[in-house]
Structures are given as C-alpha cells and as structure tokens.
Amino acid sequence: MGWVRWSLWVWLAASVVTAVALGAAVTASADDGPWVALLIAMISFLVAIAFGGLWAIAQRRAPDVALVERAETASRMAHELRNPLMSVKGLASTGLRLFDQMSDDERREFFRLIDEEASRLKLVVDQSAAALAVDADRIAYDLRPEDLGTLVEDVVWESPHGQHPMSVEAEPEVRAEVDRTRMTEVIAGLVDNASKYSPPDAPIDVVVRTDDDDAVLEVMDRGPGIPLDRQEDVFERFTRWRPAGYEETPGAGLGLFLSRAHVAAQGGRIEIVDREDGGSILRVRLPGGG
DSSP: OHHHHHHHHHHHHHHHHHHHHHHHHHHHHHHHOHHHHHHHHHHHHHHHHHHHHHHHHHHHHSOOHHHHHHHHHHHHHHHHHHHHHHHHHHHHHHHHHHGGGSOHHHHHHHHHHHHHHHHHHHHHHHHHHHHHHHHTTOOOOOOEEEEHHHHHHHHHHHSOOTTOOEEEEEOTTOEEEEOHHHHHHHHHHHHHHHHHTSOTTOOEEEEEEEETTEEEEEEEOOSSOOOGGGTTGGGSTTOOOOOTTOTTOOOOSOHHHHHHHHHHHTTOEEEEEEOTTSSEEEEEEEEBOO
16 A cells, blocks of 8 residues: 555656646747657656556555455454364264264263364354454443452353362452453453463462552463563464464464453553463553542
8 A cells, every 4th residue: 555655646746747847848849849849748748647557557456455454364264163163063974973873971972072162163253253343443342340359250260271270369359440241251261371271280370469550460370381582472363373282272363362452442451471480470450440
C-alpha cells in the first residue's frame, strides 16, 4: 500500500510538471517555433501518462493487507482443525468397524477419546473465532469491580489440570475492575498452559496479591521455562513454538495470544518471569481498585 501512495504522489507531481511544461511550451513557441512547443508538450504528457499507468497497475496489484491476513488466518485455522477432525473420524470409523468385537470397557474408551478430540476441536473453533473478533476489535468488555481472589479460586478449581497438584493462595480483598467472562477465560487459559508445559505430576501454584496499586495474578509451573528470546513468540497468534520436550503438545497456539489481548483490553499486562527453582511464572498485572 505504501507503493500505491508513493505512485499516486509521483503521478500528481508529473501532472503538475505537465501543466507547467505546457505553459512554458506556449511561451517558448513564440521564439523557438511551434515544433519545440509540441515536443515539450508531448514529452511532458507521456511522462504523466507513464506515471499514471504505473500507479494504476500498482493499485490493482497491491495486496490488501487485511485480506492477506484473513487468508493466512483461515489457512492456519484449517491446519489446526485438521488433526482433531481426522482423529474423530478415525476413531468413529474404527469403532464402527470393530464395535461388535469390542468389550464394554473398550467401547467406553473409544467414546471417551472421541469426546476428548471433539472438545479439542470445539476449543480450536472457539479460540479462532475469538482471535478474529480481537483482530476486528469486535469484543466489548464490561468492566466491573471484582474480588480477584474469589474469582480465581472459583475458576482454578473448575479448570482441567490433569494430575497436577494445585495450590491457590489469595490475599483477601484484592479488587480490580475486570470483565468477569473474559477474565475467567484468562485464568483458565493460564492454568491450561501451565498444565500442558510442565511434567504431569508437577505442582501448579496460583497466587493473587497486591503490588503497590496493582492487583497481581501469578500462575507458576515447573516446566522447562521460556528463553528470553522466545518470550514474545509465545504470545503470537497461532504460535508454533514449543519448549524442548514438548514439541508435539497439541494446541492451536492461541491461548496466550487471547490472554494478553483480554488483559490489555482491561488495562493490564502479562509478563513472563523465570522461577528460581525452574519453570515459569506468568504474571498478570491489573489496575487495582474498584
């Protein structure tokens, strides 16, 4: 689009030159003859036409940035949806073919796996839709005073965390103005991130406290940590980066992208801090009060 704007300005400048040259040609014609005036006018006119043509071509060929981004998003969404969709199809086809030969326990396991993959598929769809809404600035946030500690405790104990022992330590009356629905998504997303990227039986610690005038939420894992040069990568939309040992961990790469977007819309920020005894702290800071 920068090339289009540049070409337009050049074309306008050439048009001005043409007008000036024509005026000069008329003046010069009195002394140098009409053929000089005609030559100057033709050259100026051709220059203006040439630059105008370049501008028109650039305008037609310059990609629309928004359309390119939408196409890339659609492509990544299709890629992320493919794996859980193929898993559901494979499980269903196998179960249908072998149904009469399976025991009740085997059938229950097949249905459990189908349900698990279907849930994963739904999550990808929901997160992708939310990411598109974030990009289009179409999410409205209803900020109201909340007791952050109470909200965190309610969400953490309801969030899936596998075999990880969980602990929640919350100071009383840590208040912040948040959108309850979006903040719930942030908390659940941070717990999910910690559970996916730390050993299966490693504890996850959640802390709610105050720091000066900020309300602070910390989710601490005991995973491999996030190198400094990769800390921005984990917040990218559809990020493909995974820490060593977790390269095959499933996920659309949208969880932290959405968490940061929701937190920023509520006036806060997320930062990554290394734990002294290994692992990472995802720290959310929100303006306190309310």
